[in-house]
Amino acid sequence: MAHFIDRRLNGKNKSAVNRQRFLRRYKSQIKKAVADSISQRSVTDTESRESVTIPKRDIQEPIFHQGKGGDRDRVLPGNDQFSRGDKIKRPEGGGQGSGSGEASNSGEGEDDFSFTISMDEYLNLLFDDLELPNLQQTQNEQITEYETYRAGFKSEGIPTNIDVVRSLKGAQARRIALTAGKKKKLKELEAELQELLNSTTTNKSQDRSLIAQLEQQILQLKQRIAKVPFIDTFDLKYRNFDKRPIPSSRAVMFCLMDVSGSMDQATKDIAKRFYILLYQFLTRSYDNIEVVYIRHHTQAKEVDEQEFFYSQETGGTIVSSALNLMEEIVKERYPPGQWNIYAAQASDGDNWADDSPQCKRILEQSILQYSRYFAYIEITQRSHQTLWHEYEHLNVKFENFAMKNIKYPGDIYPVFREFFQKQTSS
Amino acid sequence: MTDRLHNVENNQPTKRLTDTPLSDGPDWTFSLLEDYQTEIARVAKHYALNTYPNQIEIITSEQMLDAYSSVGMPINYHHWSFGKKFIESSQNYKRGYMGLAYEIVINSDPCISYLMEENTMTMQALVMAHACYGHNSFFKNNYLFKTWTDASSIIDYLMFARNYIQHCEQKYGVEEVEEILDSCHALMNLGVDRYKRPQKISMFEEQKRQKEREEYLQSQVNDLWRTVPSMNVEEQKKKQNVPAEPQENLLYFFEKHAPLLTSWQRELVRIVRKVSQYFYPQKQTQVMNEGWASFWHYTILNHLFDEGLVTERFILEFLQSHTNVVAQPSYNSPYYSGINPYALGFAMFTDIRRMCENPDDEDKEWFPDLVGKNWLDTLHYAMENFKDESFIAQYLSPKMIRKFKLFNLQDHEKNNMLEVTDIHNEQGYKAIRQSLAAQYNLSQIEPNIQVTKVDVNGDRSLSLTYTPHANIPLAKNIDEMLRHVYRLWGFDVKLYIDKGNAGKDLLAQCPEPEVDSP
Numbered sequence: 052m053a054h055f056i057d058r059r060l061n062g063k064n065k066s067a068v069n070r071q072r073f074l075r076r077y078k079s080q081i082k083k084a085v086a087d088s089i090s091q092r093s094v095t096d097t098e099s100r101e102s103v104t105i106p107k108r109d110i111q112e113p114i115f116h117q118g119k120g121g122d123r124d125r126v127l128p129g130n131d132q133f134s135r136g137d138k139i140k141r142p143e144g145g146g147q148g149s150g151s152g153e154a155s156n157s158g159e160g161e162d163d164f165s166f167t168i169s170m171d172e173y174l175n176l177l178f179d180d181l182e183l184p185n186l187q188q189t190q191n192e193q194i195t196e197y198e199t200y201r202a203g204f205k206s207e208g209i210p211t212n213i214d215v216v217r218s219l220k221g222a223q224a225r226r227i228a229l230t231a232g233k234k235k236k237l238k239e240l241e242a243e244l245q246e247l248l249n250s251t252t253t254n255k256s257q258d259r260s261l262i263a264q265l266e267q268q269i270l271q272l273k274q275r276i277a278k279v280p281f282i283d284t285f286d287l288k289y290r291n292f293d294k295r296p297i298p299s300s301r302a303v304m305f306c307l308m309d310v311s312g313s314m315d316q317a318t319k320d321i322a323k324r325f326y327i328l329l330y331q332f333l334t335r336s337y338d339n340i341e342v343v344y345i346r347h348h349t350q351a352k353e354v355d356e357q358e359f360f361y362s363q364e365t366g367g368t369i370v371s372s373a374l375n376l377m378e379e380i381v382k383e384r385y386p387p388g389q390w391n392i393y394a395a396q397a398s399d400g401d402n403w404a405d406d407s408p409q410c411k412r413i414l415e416q417s418i419l420q421y422s423r424y425f426a427y428i429e430i431t432q433r434s435h436q437t438l439w440h441e442y443e444h445l446n447v448k449f450e451n452f453a454m455k456n457i458k459y460p461g462d463i464y465p466v467f468r469e470f471f472q473k474q475t476s477s
Numbered sequence: 478m479t480d481r482l483h484n485v486e487n488n489q490p491t492k493r494l495t496d497t498p499l500s501d502g503p504d505w506t507f508s509l510l511e512d513y514q515t516e517i518a519r520v521a522k523h524y525a526l527n528t529y530p531n532q533i534e535i536i537t538s539e540q541m542l543d544a545y546s547s548v549g550m551p552i553n554y555h556h557w558s559f560g561k562k563f564i565e566s567s568q569n570y571k572r573g574y575m576g577l578a579y580e581i582v583i584n585s586d587p588c589i590s591y592l593m594e595e596n597t598m599t600m601q602a603l604v605m606a607h608a609c610y611g612h613n614s615f616f617k618n619n620y621l622f623k624t625w626t627d628a629s630s631i632i633d634y635l636m637f638a639r640n641y642i643q644h645c646e647q648k649y650g651v652e653e654v655e656e657i658l659d660s661c662h663a664l665m666n667l668g669v670d671r672y673k674r675p676q677k678i679s680m681f682e683e684q685k686r687q688k689e690r691e692e693y694l695q696s697q698v699n700d701l702w703r704t705v706p707s708m709n710v711e712e713q714k715k716k717q718n719v720p721a722e723p724q725e726n727l728l729y730f731f732e733k734h735a736p737l738l739t740s741w742q743r744e745l746v747r748i749v750r751k752v753s754q755y756f757y758p759q760k761q762t763q764v765m766n767e768g769w770a771s772f773w774h775y776t777i778l779n780h781l782f783d784e785g786l787v788t789e790r791f792i793l794e795f796l797q798s799h800t801n802v803v804a805q806p807s808y809n810s811p812y813y814s815g816i817n818p819y820a821l822g823f824a825m826f827t828d829i830r831r832m833c834e835n836p837d838d839e840d841k842e843w844f845p846d847l848v849g850k851n852w853l854d855t856l857h858y859a860m861e862n863f864k865d866e867s868f869i870a871q872y873l874s875p876k877m878i879r880k881f882k883l884f885n886l887q888d889h890e891k892n893n894m895l896e897v898t899d900i901h902n903e904q905g906y907k908a909i910r911q912s913l914a915a916q917y918n919l920s921q922i923e924p925n926i927q928v929t930k931v932d933v934n935g936d937r938s939l940s941l942t943y944t945p946h947a948n949i950p951l952a953k954n955i956d957e958m959l960r961h962v963y964r965l966w967g968f969d970v971k972l973y974i975d976k977g978n979a980g981k982d983l984l985a986q987c988p989e990p991e992v993d994s995p
Contacts, residue, residue, distance in 0.1 A: 053514050053518065053530065053531035053532070053533055053609060054531070054532060054533070055507060055510060055511070055514075055533045055534075055535065056532060056533070056534045056535070057507070057534075057535050058534045058535060058536045058540065058591075059535055059536060059537050059540070059594055061536075061540065064543075065540070065543040065547070066542070066543045066546050066547070066559065066560060066563040068555050068560075069546065069547075069555055069556060069557065069558075069559040069560030069563060070560040070563055070564060071560070072555060072556065072557035072560050072651075072655075073557040073558075073560030073561050073563075073564060074560075075557075076557045076655070110561060112558055112659075112662060112663065113663050113954045113957045113958055113961070114663055114664075114665070114666055114958075115663075115664075115666065115667065115923075115924050115926055115951065115952070115955070115958055116923070116924060116951075116952045117922070117923075117924055117946075117949045117950070117951065117952060118949070118950045118951055118952035118953060119950075120890050120948070120949060120950050121890055121945065121946075121947050121948040121949030121950060122887075122888070122889045122890060122947040122948050122949070123887075123888045123889075123947065123949065124885055124886070124887050124888075124898070124912045124915070124916075125885070125886045125888065125912075125916070126816070126883050126884070126885050126886075126909055126912050126913040126916055127808035127883070127884060127885075127886055128805050128806075128807060128808060128816060128881040128882060128883055129805070129806070129807025129808050129809065129810070129813075129881070129882050130808075130882040130883065130884040130900055130901060131807065131809070131882070133884055133897040133900055134897070134900060135897060135898065135899060135900055135902075135904065135905065136896070136897065136898075137896070137897040138894035138895065138896050138897075139886070139894060139895040139896075139897070140893075140894060140895070141888070141893065141894065141895055164561075164565070165568070166564045166565070166568050167568075
C-alpha cells in the first residue's frame with residue numbers, strides 16, 4: 052500500500068526561522084565580517100548578495116568525543132602493497148582522525164564557515180543602529196505637497212460633485228417624512244368612503260352629503276401629498292474633498308567632489324565608497340532617490356556617474372563653484388518643499404584660500420537652510436587647511452551639518468557610523 | 478515472524494517477455510510512478526518484504542535542503558544549529574561540492590519517503606525500491622528498531638515537541654530556551670538508554686501526562702534535596718553514594734535529579750533525550766540498513782527487468798547509479814572517507830545469498846550453517862536479528878575480506894610506527910573480522926562517561942567519570958563541555974578519568990577553581 056503526495060508547492064522556506072536564529076546568534080561575528088567587507092567590496096557592486104565568513108570554531112557544536120592518541124586498530128580497504136608486519140610512519144597531523152562518526156568534520160577545525168546573506172540582511176546589518184538625523188523634527192515643517200482625499204458629504208458644491216445616490220436617498224427620506232401622516236389619513240378616509248358606498252342603509256341624503264365631504268377631504272389630501280416635491284435643492288448632497296499634507300518620499304542626493312589634480316584615484320575611491328554607503332542608507336528611508344553628481348576644480352559641472360568617478364582633471368580648486376551650482380540646481384529642479392535634500396561633499400581639503408569663507412557663507416545662508424543633511428568628508432592624511440577650519444564654525448552652529456576626516460579606506464565605515472549613530476537624547 | 482515460509486522454487490523470477498514494458502521516461506509522471514510502485518510492491522511482496530504503508534512525497538531540491546537541515550524529519554523544533562546546517566548544505570549544494578541524496582526516508586508509520594522532483598523515472602524507481610521497500614522493511618523488522626523506536630508516534634511526538642518548545646520560547650524567551658537546548662544537544666550522545674527499553678511516546682499521551690509530570694518531577698527533585706536532616710547517621714551513611722549505581726544516561730539523570738532546573742527545562746531535556754533515543758538504532762545499523770536497502774533495489778529492479786517490465790535503457794541507467802552507490806574507494810584514494818556502508822552492506826547480503834545458493838568449499842568450512850539454506854529466510858533472519866557490529870562478526874566471509882582487500886592497521890601510542898597486523902589472508906581473516914566489527918561498536922567509539930557521584934550532603938557537586946577505551950583520551954574540548962554540564966546541573970561539576978588500578982585523576986572541573994591566595 053502506498054500513496055503519493057505532491058509536496059512541491061508547499062513552502063520551501065521551512066528553514067527560514069532556523070536560519071534567522073543562526074544569524075541572530077552570530078550577529079556580532081557577522082556584523083564584524085560585514086564591517087570588514089565594506090572596505091573591500093567592489094565599489095560598483097550595490098546589488099549582489101554579500102558573502103560572509105566567520106571562523107568555524109566559533110560556531111561549533113561541541114560533543115564529548117575521543118581525542119588523538121591511545122591504541123587503535125583500523126580496518127582499511129584496498130590493500131595494494133602491505134604484508135603482515137609492515138611498518139608505516141605515522142602520518143603527520145593526526146591522519147585518519149578519530150574513527151568516530153564525525154570523520155567528515157575532523158581535522159579541519161580551523162576552517163572558516165562562509166555563506167551568503169541577502170542584500171536586505173546585509174544592509175540591515177550594515178545600518179544597524181543607524182538613523183537619519185533630524186528626521187522627526189523637520190518632517191512637518193517643509194511640507195508643501197498635498198493629496199486630496201474624500202471626506203464625507205456636504206450640502207453645497209458644484210454640480211459635478213453631486214452624489215446622486217446620496218441625494219435621492221435624502222429626498223426619499225424627506226418625502227416619507229412629509230407624507231406619511233397624510234397618507235395614513237388618506238387611507239382611513241378612503242376606507243370610510245368605501246364603507247359608505249357599499250352600505251345599503253336607508254338615509255340616502257345624509258349619506259350623499261357625507262360622501263361629498265369625504266371626497267372633498269380626499270382630494271385635498273391628495274393635492275397636498277402631490278405638492279411634496281420629488282427632489283428639493285435641500286436634498287442635494289455633494290461629495291466633499293479635502294487635502295492633507297503628505298510627507299515627501301522623494302530625496303535627492305548631491306555628491307560633490309573635488310577632482311582637481313590633487314585628488315588621486317585612491318582618494319576618489321574612498322569618496323565613492325562613502326557615497327555608495329550614503330545612497331544605500333537613504334534607500335531605506337525613501338522610495339526614490341535621485342543622485343546629482345557635481346564635480347569641480349576651478350569650475351563646477353554636473354556630470355554622470357562614470358565621468359564623476361573616473362575622469363581626471365587638473366588645475367586649481369574653487370569649492371564654492373560646486374556649492375553655487377548645487378544651489379542653482381536645487382532652485383531649478385528640486386524645490387526643497389518637495390524634495391529631501393542630502394549632500395555629501397568629498398575633498399582632500401585643498402581650496403583656494405580666499406574661497407573658503409565664501410563656501411562657508413553659501414552653506415550658512417542658503418544650502419544648510421533647506422538641506423536635510425550636509426556631510427563633509429575630508430580625505431587626507433595631511434593637516435587641515437582653511438576649508439576645514441571655516442567649516443568647523445558651521446559644525447558648531449548647524450545640527451544638519453557634519454564633518455569628518457577620513458585617512459584610510461578602513462575609516463569609511465566607522466566614520467559613516469559616527470555620522471548616523473542613533474541619537475539617544477534630543 | 479515465524480509463520481513466513483518461502484518457497485525456494487518460487488523465488489526465481491518468472492521469465493515473462495512482456496511486449497509492453499513500462500515507459501522509461503526519462504521524465505516521470507504521477508501515473509507512471511503509480512505503475513512502477515505497483516510493480517515494485519508486487520515484487521517486494523514476492524520476496525516477503527514486510528513494510529509499513531508507504532507515504533511517498535515529491536519534493537523540490539530546496540525542500541530537500543530543508544529536510545536535510547532538520548535531520549531528515551518533516552517537522553522539528555526550531556534551533557539555530559538546524560539553521561547552520563541548512564546554510565552549510567545549501568552553500569555546498571550551490572557550489573557543487575555536494576550532490577543531494579536521492580531520497581530521505583523516515584522511520585515512521587506510515588513510512589514517509591521523499592522523492593526529488595529532479596530525478597529521472599529510473600531514479601525514482603530506484604529510490605522507491607530502495608527506500609519504500611528496503612529501508613521500510615528494515616525499520617519494521619530489525620530488532621533494534623522494534624525495541625527502541627515507535628514508528629507510529631514519532632511524528633506526533635515531534636509535533637508535540639515543536640509546539641511545547643515554541644510555547645516555552647514565548648513564555649521564557651528564545652534565548653533562555655536556546656541555552657538549555659544547546660547544552661542538551663552537547664550531551665545528546667550521552668542521553669540514550671542502552672539497556673532499558675524506553676516507554677512508548679505519543680503526542681496525546683505526552684500532552685496529557687506532561688502537566689502531571691511537571692509537578693511530580695519537581696516534587697521528586699525536592700525530595701532528593703531535602704535539607705532537613707530527618708534520618709539518623711546510619712541511614713545517612715548508607716545513602717551516601719548517590720547515585721547508587723553509575724548512570725550512563727546523563728540527560729535522563731539531569732531530567733530527574735538536577736536540582737535547579739525548572740519543570741519546563743526538564744521537559745526540554747526530555748525532548749532532546751527522546752529524539753536522541755529515536756536515532757540511536759540508526760547509528761548502529763548503517764551498514765545493515767543501507768546494505769539491505771541496496772540489496773533490494775538491486776534485486777527488485779533486476780527482477781522487473783527479467784520479467785521484461787523495464788527496458789534496457791532503464792536497467793543501464795539504474796546499473797550506473799547503483800555502481801556509483803556501492804563503490805568502495807581504496808584507503809589511498811582521494812575519495813576515501815571510511816568504509817562505504819552501502820558497499821559493505823550490499824556485498825555482504827549478496828554474499829550471504831551466494832553462500833546459501835552456490836557455496837564453495839571455503840564457505841562450507843566457514844559457514845556450515847548457511848550452506849544450502851533457503852537464502853530468503855536466511856537473509857530475513859540476518860536483517861532482523863543483528864546490528865552492524867554483530868552482523869559483521871557473524872557474516873563477514875573471507876571472500877568479502879579478499880574482495881575489499883581489507884587490512885588492519887594498528888596505531889599504538891607508544892610505538893613510533895604504525896603496523897599492519899593483518900591482511901586479507903588465511904591468518905588474517907578472523908582478526909580482521911573482529912577488528913572491523915569492533916569498529917562499529919558504539920561503546921568503543923563514543924566516550925564512556927558516567928555520573929558516579931553526587932555530593933548530596935555537601936556542596937551538591939557532580940562527579941563524572943570517563944573510562945577510556947584502549948587508552949584513548951578525551952578530545953580537548955572538555956572545558957567547554959563541562960560548562961554545558963554545569964549549566965544543566967547548576968552546581969560544581971568535576972570530570973575524572975578512571976585509570977584502572979592507578980585510581981582516578983581529576984581531568985577538569987567547572988567552574989574552574991580560583992587560584993588559591995594564601
